[in-house]
Amino acid sequence: VMATAGGGGPPEHVSSQVCALHTDLYQVTMALAYFLDGRHETDACFELFFRRHPFGGEFTLLAGVSEAVRFIETFRFTAGDLAYLRAEPALRHAPAAFFAWLGALDTSRVTVHAMREGSVAMPRCPLLRIAGPIATVQLLETQLLNLVNYASLVCTNAARFTLAAGPGKELLEFGLRRAQGPDGALSASRYSYLGGFSASSNVLAGRLFGIPIRGTHAHSFVTSYGDVGEVANVTVPVGPHGSRLGAEGSPVNLRDRALHHIAAMGLEARTNAGELAAFISYAAAFPDGFLTLIDTYDTLHSGVPNFLAVALALRDAGRRAVGVRLDSGDLAYLSREVRRRFREVAAREREPWISDLTIVASNDIDVPTLLSLASQGHAIDAYGIGTHLVTCREQPALGGVFKLVEAGGTARIKLSQDMDKMTLPGRKAAYRLYIASGEPVLDLLTPDDEAPPRPGESVLCRHPFDEAKQVIVVASRVEPLLACVFASGRAVPGVHAPLAEMRAFAMSQLALFREDHLRFLNPTPYKTSVSPKMYAKIRDVWRREAQIAEIR
């Protein structure tokens, strides 16, 4: 079921829960009704799209396409699935021929077009367009929504955290313990990385997807030590920067050196002894990866001096410490204070690199916290982000939907008292129009059989519902947004690109869009328009289906 990413190849993982039976029961009852009515093989086309960007923003990063296609590739009901369905009360009266049909069902007659994974996607534009026998495609709906909705949501959230942290900051995903079960956590790790995070704490995500992993120690490691006398492993061999002590070459006793430096600071027996012990133990185990959590007892009065004493002990052994993590308190103030102490020690010891030790901050960080930290001034280099990233607290679901747009060759619509919930009928093509500066200006939906707009020509672009809103665009470049990703039972090469490649594409997509579309406060909407033919088609189908209410 699981395969390793290995060699920079594509992420291979499809969890054991991604399977044909993982669907809403109504897909199966509809399939039975279609089957009994003899229309289960009717040609149909469905589109997966969302109506509004999440988080009050004006962009969404599409994610989950590769996983969705893997699901379609492997879609089959097992004998056990069929036995379960046969026993289900709602289906007990279904004929044997229906279960035989279900058992033989595959996706060899399904064709899928999709936007590229990592694309900036806009409302109402098809993210996936799935054509095939109506009952078969209907049976794909729920799992496809499940795979695309959360993936795109958390990927977009990750991009927003990255933008809020600002350039040059590193973001680390720490969400495993707060995600919706194990697979929620893996999805969070995978798609946060796609959205711009640098690494994850999740070891399994590292193994499965080739994501860089990070981690040092918890508070419990610190509290497990009571006194410096408890540390057994205290010596390290001299490292790359050479010993500062007389006996060149012989291992350095970190405990002796740390106690020496604590005494030199005038803090002998004034910092927490268990914490100092834990730091010595950790430094002995990771002499070139010494990064410690400094807030277990008291950040500035115990954590920082204990860290610096051990960092200097490592320095004596020709090693350079990495840094500290703050996990509570006022992160702006504490990070500045910690940096100030680093600078003091760097100056006193004539070790300028100490000034630049890494400060990682964690503890319930959300986008407003990042924006506020940036406005206050701080000295943080990296953020560890868990709960708010993986739960997408600001908006925990993307409202992606899967709608029938064509059946038996006829365009279909779903009306609604809420105009926003009306669907755009018919199988559609989608294009992104760019102007000479290289900037995309709008996405255009047309009937699939309409000729694509051409660069250099005037293209009338209309709002799908509001008659008054139209604009003429002369595009310097026209990019078709949908490409075939699955046909004749096979994925098209390229859809399962390596995750790092998809990530680079996502970052290049964000770079294309104007800053005012991406900003946090009152972002400028980017338009999704329709061609005049599409506009006329909407009205035709609408008139055909709408009832005129009669009020008495």
Add this chain to the structure above:
Amino acid sequence: VMATAGGGGPPEHVSSQVCALHTDLYQVTMALAYFLDGRHETDACFELFFRRHPFGGEFTLLAGVSEAVRFIETFRFTAGDLAYLRAEPALRHAPAAFFAWLGALDTSRVTVHAMREGSVAMPRCPLLRIAGPIATVQLLETQLLNLVNYASLVCTNAARFTLAAGPGKELLEFGLRRAQGPDGALSASRYSYLGGFSASSNVLAGRLFGIPIRGTHAHSFVTSYGDVGEVANVTVPVGPHGSRLGAEGSPVNLRDRALHHIAAMGLEARTNAGELAAFISYAAAFPDGFLTLIDTYDTLHSGVPNFLAVALALRDAGRRAVGVRLDSGDLAYLSREVRRRFREVAAREREPWISDLTIVASNDIDVPTLLSLASQGHAIDAYGIGTHLVTCREQPALGGVFKLVEAGGTARIKLSQDMDKMTLPGRKAAYRLYIASGEPVLDLLTPDDEAPPRPGESVLCRHPFDEAKQVIVVASRVEPLLACVFASGRAVPGVHAPLAEMRAFAMSQLALFREDHLRFLNPTPYKTSVSPKMYAKIRDVWRREAQIAEIR
């Protein structure tokens, strides 16, 4: 990897993502530091608890214990895991003996105590208490938090929805498409059922956990039909209530009868013909399970008359329709209007059962919506709830933590500037004290080696931090809250009870607690107190570890 629930037995499912490697990297780096320091086998005790109830409430239902114990039972690193870890840059310098130790590691020396799954749980009280070699237990932390946090959160959320809907209403979980990936959805289905939901739309959850499943059709089923002439499957044999037509025994043509009833209502060609076709097709496929979505085009002017015409056609065939689902609009108003029309037709046709047809409501329902519906008056019998249930939008994470309370026989504490984040040191026992009415009055934490409080005796119960707050309780019953669930490598019988049994226990737990603890507005807090011995121990350890800050 997956097993079927089968025969009312325990839910067997542990997903393929529940495994030793699914942890934060820092658990492995800490293990290495402990290993190199020779203290990896030190006896330690950790407690898993939360600090605050979710959703602004005053109760939490504990869930995930059975899955957590399954994880502990099967905990092993595989050869592939070890190969991955050996290649990880942070661990590349670790000695071969470390990986050999990891490869041989199991949980045979780990002992777990837990509260019973489905219990009402209170802040700071250990939900799980895990004792064993420090590095081993530390390696369990992340996956345990992942399994218990979301399970308890969504179970509690489900219970809140159930309470808000009020007695006699049925709640259906429809969250698969909006959950955090496939396993998030399965967890949501499993633990919503535990928290009081009746059924789920999720077929795989039905198969794996034995949860009842529900579903009828989507809007796409309706929009896929254009006209009544398209329906091929239109006849149903006469059912249990006997034919209303002359020719007793011969199958009834639902299309003819539905068109007859539409005409009798004076609505010929006034309702949407595709919708009527879809309803006829669905009724022919499910003559005894006819429940349709009535808002595709226009709820009152098309959906309701079309439904009633087909319901009457089914009645002509001796069948009784089930009801309708509303998925948009003003649910209070529409449900009352639909009920009024049901009553009118029931009276006119002298079919009183039509008055009582089921009205299911869905569409972005949250707890405030349910409370508002109840205050407005409505005619809804059942709710389909998705997004807000599974994402727990009101609070998408339970802050469950896993803290070291004892190492090498010494009680441990984590201090914090935030009093709320201080841990209670030492291995603890927990008791629930009941008064004569049968009502629980408080939970009491004591050192594990203190004699349990006895019924009929005065027990002094103190606030853990606030010296002024204390109360004397004379309990009529004392219930120990923690029981051994795993020891010597085996789960204790009973921990993997059937889900339906756990659900019944959860419901009985909610029934025990006073209504004012469970209510939505300003619920009364229920106390977690400590014994005087526990109180003294907290202060001893606190004094031992705290630094006295010096301000210059």
